[in-house]
Amino acid sequence: MGSLEIARWQFAITTIYHFIFVPITIGSGFLVAGLQTAWYRTSQEKYLRATKFFGKLFLINFAIGVVTGIVQEFQFGMNWSTYSRFVGDIFGAPLAMEGLLAFFLESTFLGLWIFGWDYLPKKIHLATIWLAATGTLISAYFILAANSWMQHPVGYKINPMKGRAELTNIFSVLFQKTALSTFFHTITSTFLCSGALFAGVAGYLVLKGKYVEIMKPVLKVGLITVIISFLLVGVTGDYTARVMTSQQPMKMAAAEALYNSKTNAPFSLFTIGSLDGSHSVFQIGIPSFLSIMSHGSPNSQVEGINDLQAQYINKYGPGSYKPVIWLAYWSFRLMIGFGALAALIAFLALWKIRRNKTLTGGKWLQGAMILLPILPVVGISFGWIFTESARQPWIVFGLQKTATAVSPQVNSGEVWTTMIVFTLLYGILAIIEFGLMIRTIKVGPDVTSPISKSEHDQTLVIAY
Amino acid sequence: MTLNSFWFLLIAILWIGYFILEGFDFGVGILLRVLGKNEAERRTLLTTLGPIWDGNEVWLLVAGGATFAAFPEWYATLFSGFYLPLFLILLSLIIRGVAFEYRSKYGSPTWRNRWDFAISISSFIPALLWGVAFSNIVRGIPLHTSKLGNVEYAGGFFNLLNLYSLLGGVTTLFLFITHGAIFISLKTDGELRIKARFLAIRTGLVTAVLAVSYLLWTLIGLTHKSLVILGSLLIVITWIASLAFNFLGKEGWSFVFSSLTTALVVATLFEALYPNVLPSNNGSLGLNIFNASSSHYTLKVMTIVAVFMTPIVLLYQGWTYWIFRKRISPNQISDPHKGVLDHLHQ
Numbered sequence: 123m124g125s126l127e128i129a130r131w132q133f134a135i136t137t138i139y140h141f142i143f144v145p146i147t148i149g150s151g152f153l154v155a156g157l158q159t160a161w162y163r164t165s166q167e168k169y170l171r172a173t174k175f176f177g178k179l180f181l182i183n184f185a186i187g188v189v190t191g192i193v194q195e196f197q198f199g200m201n202w203s204t205y206s207r208f209v210g211d212i213f214g215a216p217l218a219m220e221g222l223l224a225f226f227l228e229s230t231f232l233g234l235w236i237f238g239w240d241y242l243p244k245k246i247h248l249a250t251i252w253l254a255a256t257g258t259l260i261s262a263y264f265i266l267a268a269n270s271w272m273q274h275p276v277g278y279k280i281n282p283m284k285g286r287a288e289l290t291n292i293f294s295v296l297f298q299k300t301a302l303s304t305f306f307h308t309i310t311s312t313f314l315c316s317g318a319l320f321a322g323v324a325g326y327l328v329l330k331g332k333y334v335e336i337m338k339p340v341l342k343v344g345l346i347t348v349i350i351s352f353l354l355v356g357v358t359g360d361y362t363a364r365v366m367t368s369q370q371p372m373k374m375a376a377a378e379a380l381y382n383s384k385t386n387a388p389f390s391l392f393t394i395g396s397l398d399g400s401h402s403v404f405q406i407g408i409p410s411f412l413s414i415m416s417h418g419s420p421n422s423q424v425e426g427i428n429d430l431q432a433q434y435i436n437k438y439g440p441g442s443y444k445p446v447i448w449l450a451y452w453s454f455r456l457m458i459g460f461g462a463l464a465a466l467i468a469f470l471a472l473w474k475i476r477r478n479k480t481l482t483g484g485k486w487l488q489g490a491m492i493l494l495p496i497l498p499v500v501g502i503s504f505g506w507i508f509t510e511s512a513r514q515p516w517i518v519f520g521l522q523k524t525a526t527a528v529s530p531q532v533n534s535g536e537v538w539t540t541m542i543v544f545t546l547l548y549g550i551l552a553i554i555e556f557g558l559m560i561r562t563i564k565v566g567p568d569v570t571s572p573i574s575k576s577e578h579d580q581t582l583v584i585a586y
Numbered sequence: 587m588t589l590n591s592f593w594f595l596l597i598a599i600l601w602i603g604y605f606i607l608e609g610f611d612f613g614v615g616i617l618l619r620v621l622g623k624n625e626a627e628r629r630t631l632l633t634t635l636g637p638i639w640d641g642n643e644v645w646l647l648v649a650g651g652a653t654f655a656a657f658p659e660w661y662a663t664l665f666s667g668f669y670l671p672l673f674l675i676l677l678s679l680i681i682r683g684v685a686f687e688y689r690s691k692y693g694s695p696t697w698r699n700r701w702d703f704a705i706s707i708s709s710f711i712p713a714l715l716w717g718v719a720f721s722n723i724v725r726g727i728p729l730h731t732s733k734l735g736n737v738e739y740a741g742g743f744f745n746l747l748n749l750y751s752l753l754g755g756v757t758t759l760f761l762f763i764t765h766g767a768i769f770i771s772l773k774t775d776g777e778l779r780i781k782a783r784f785l786a787i788r789t790g791l792v793t794a795v796l797a798v799s800y801l802l803w804t805l806i807g808l809t810h811k812s813l814v815i816l817g818s819l820l821i822v823i824t825w826i827a828s829l830a831f832n833f834l835g836k837e838g839w840s841f842v843f844s845s846l847t848t849a850l851v852v853a854t855l856f857e858a859l860y861p862n863v864l865p866s867n868n869g870s871l872g873l874n875i876f877n878a879s880s881s882h883y884t885l886k887v888m889t890i891v892a893v894f895m896t897p898i899v900l901l902y903q904g905w906t907y908w909i910f911r912k913r914i915s916p917n918q919i920s921d922p923h924k925g926v927l928d929h930l931h932q
Contacts (some may be wrong), residue, residue, distance in 0.1 A: 138590060178926075180686065182687070182688075185684050185686075185687035186684060188640060188683055189679060189680040189681075189682075189683035189684055190675060190680065191647075191677055192643075192646075192647060192679055192680070193645055193680070193929045195650050196650065196665060196672060196676055198665075199650075199654065199661045199662055199665025199666060200662065200665045200666055200669055200672060200673070201661065201666070202660070202666065203662035203666035203738075204734070204738075206654065206658055206662040207659055207662045207736055208663075209658075209659060209660070209847055209879065210654055210655070210658020210662065211658060211880040211881050211884050212884070213654070214651065214653075214654035214655030214656070214658055214661070214880065214884075215655045215884055215887060215888060217651040217654055217655065218648065218651035218654065218655040218656075218888060218891075219651075219888075219891055220651065221644060221647045221648035221650075221651040221652070222648055222651075222891060222892065222895040222899065223891075223895060223897070224902065225644040225647055225648065226641065226644050226648070226899045226902075227902075229641040229643070229644050229711060229905055230641040230644075230902055230903050231902075232640065233636070233637035233638055233639075233640055233641055233906060234637060234758075234906055234909065236637065237633075237637040237910065238637070238909065239638050241617070241909050241910065242909065248606075258873045267743070281881070285734065285735065287881055288880075288881040288883070288884070289881060289884045289887070290883065291882075292887045299828070315764050370746075389599070435667040458641055529666035529669075530732060530736075531666065531667070531736060531738045531739055531740070532666055536669050536670065539670075539673075540669075540673050543677065544671075547677065547680065547681075551680075551684060554684075554688065555601075558691060558927070560689060561691075562927060564930065565926070565929070565930050566929050566930065568926075580917075580918050581918050581919070581920040582633065582914070582918050582919065582920070583688070584636070585629050585630075585632075585633040585636070585919050586629060586632035586633045586635070586636045586686060586687075586689065586690055586919075
């Protein structure tokens with residue numbers, strides 16, 4: 123592999139890894155804030171215990187999300203310097219804004235929340251977790267706006283003297299349809315993810331008969347969060363698909379392995395393509411559904427891969443404009459499949475609770491509860507694999523190809539070094555983090571320590 | 587002042603903020619096992635950083651983001667050129683952040699010793715390498731202009747390890763160790779406070795020798811700008827003041843002056859650099875605030891955001907320091923050997 127391929131692998135590894143922890147933290151921040159608000163309003167001890175317990179799980183994830191995020195900002199310059207020069211005038215702005223508006227907010231107020239139990243009045247302490255959670259939301263907005271610009275560049279002009287894209291309208295970059303639809307699709311999926319984590323953990327403990335009093339309300343909230351988020355993920359996903367079809371038709375065609383343009387295009391449930399990727403050999407599908415998904419009408423025409431390839435050669439010159447079709451096709455389906463499976467488990471669990479007043483079940487339900495938090499995370503990863511891989515060969519759609527975007531003077535030995543070390547380190551951290559999560563769940567919420575300490579007690583409630 | 591100069595100034599301010607704040611974080615990390623002789627002391631040291639280290643590190647992220655937004659050519663050439671040093675810094679920052687959060691989860695001495703080792707090393711490496719990196723920027727690095735017209739780094743890893751930059755690295759290392767020790771003397775109580783004060787005097791004197799040699803080398807070898815001479819003099823004066831206040835037991839003032847020294851070091855280096863941002867030392871075209879910058883429109887947009895947001899950030903971050911202003915003493919750590927995950931609750 124040359125340094126281009128390794129740099130691409132490295133970006134894929136570091137970014138997917140980072141985005142395992144980020145969606146868990148975004149939604150969890152708000153759910154923890156919700157639990158603490160319940161405690162603040164009702165003064166019921168169970169909500170406080172739940173806040174602290176799920177707060178721990180939240181923070182174990184947050185730590186890795188933060189530190190792997192630094193790599194994200196640095197690697198554009200380190201591995202992708204030609205990209206950085208080309209887009210910096212535009213792409214740098216949302217990144218800098220993310221730092222100023224979001225990172226400071228989330229890190230400062232999270233620090234206040236973690237250590238502030240002793241120091242702050244109840245009300246202000248409650249506000250700190252809401253502010254920290256809001257910070258994660260703002261952060262997501264800016265970085266998704268930046269990514270949306272790579273999917274669909276707007277508000278720019280090309281400066282031929284400098285050989286780069288330059289910003290002409292910041293508002294089109296920040297508020298374009300692509301950014302908005304991606305934001306809502308991503309945020310609803312982070313709630314799916316965190317709802318599944320809370321429900322999975324609480325459900326497992328309830329099934330084991332442990333801490334039932336504390337866990338029952340969390341279980342319910344978690345399950346309802348999963349189901350509502352899944353519906354919203356569907357609605358926003360549908361809209362995102364339409365935006366995508368009009369802006370990046372090749373991506374939609376690849377997602378469906380639709381080789382030739384069709385009206386009444388079917389939604390493929392299973393496709394086997396030819397080895398050269400030019401036509402499908404075998405396909406099962408839902409009639410007309412793809413036309414509906416792409417344009418909202420069964421009779422509309424959906425463009426196929428081969429027709430688009432011909433169009434792009436006319437427009438951009440010779441070359442292949444096809445992404446890896448099997449990857450796009452399967453990652454798109456796995457994204458939906460994993461999310462749907464999580465929603466299905468949540469639905470079954472909620473149905474059981476309605477019937478029996480509490481969650482009861484055998485080994486298979488316990489297994490389902492353990493599986494539940496993992497499913498949406500995997501689904502989200504496939505979603506990003508789809509979005510990023512099916513934009514290829516472009517790094518910025520229509521403007522810059524990935525192959526021309528790497529740092530020219532960084533040699534493959536250097537990229538190999540960083541990739542191997544990052545991968546090993548990330549692997550070790552994943553094992554440690556997973557171990558800590560499991561152990562935290564086993565240890566369970568602290569139900570023994572007093573809720574408020576006496577005035578003379580000088581010891582710290584929280585210490586590193 | 588042009589917007590280009592304004593952004594040069596703003597990036598300098600971001601680095602000043604970063605080195606003042608994370609500078610003492612690094613110092614505390616390096617001194618964790620030097621000053622922290624038992625679990626209570628070590629956990630006291632870590633708890634002084636607990637609420638603030640993450641917010642401190644954001645200064646780096648914003649400095650990086652601002653460089654990307656305002657001077658994309660600088661960001662691209664610098665980050666791809668200083669590839670391995672930045673990689674080592676990234677590894678350190680990853681390990682350090684996780685270590686703070688996970689270290690005291692278990693009581694097991696093996697678990698804690700390993701994380702302590704990780705904290706010490708991962709604080710040491712960036713404290714050294716940031717000095718190396720900035721010295722190289724000021725000194726100039728080998729560059730060449732590519733066929734695409736881009737200014738690219740033309741050297742390798744070992745070009746960055748020259749005597750001047752290594753001296754710069756050791757200087758920031760000792761500066762941060764001392765700054766950290768002064769922070770500890772300000773934020774802790776009991777024996778720890780005394781130990782830190784005495785240590786700060788010793789490392790502070792080493793820092794003084796290193797800094798004077800480094801500044802003389804800069805003034806003789808690289809630049810004769812009057813503001814750089816003035817900056818160097820002020821560095822020496824504020825550093826003497828910091829050590830003197832430390833000697834007198836006025837830890838607050840000592841910390842104010844060690845922060846001022848750190849700020850002046852960064853300001854002086856940026857003044858030595860201005861209006862360049864990445865000069866070459868091989869006669870090739872270098873980068874300056876004009877040929878490395880973003881378009882006027884982008885600078886204008888970012889200026890509005892920065893002017894509006896920076897005061898708000900300073901306000902709430904300052905408030906955090908106010909909230910956690912109390913000293914922490916080792917006897918406030920209840921059951922220091924116990925980790926929250928040691929025992930099941932039921």
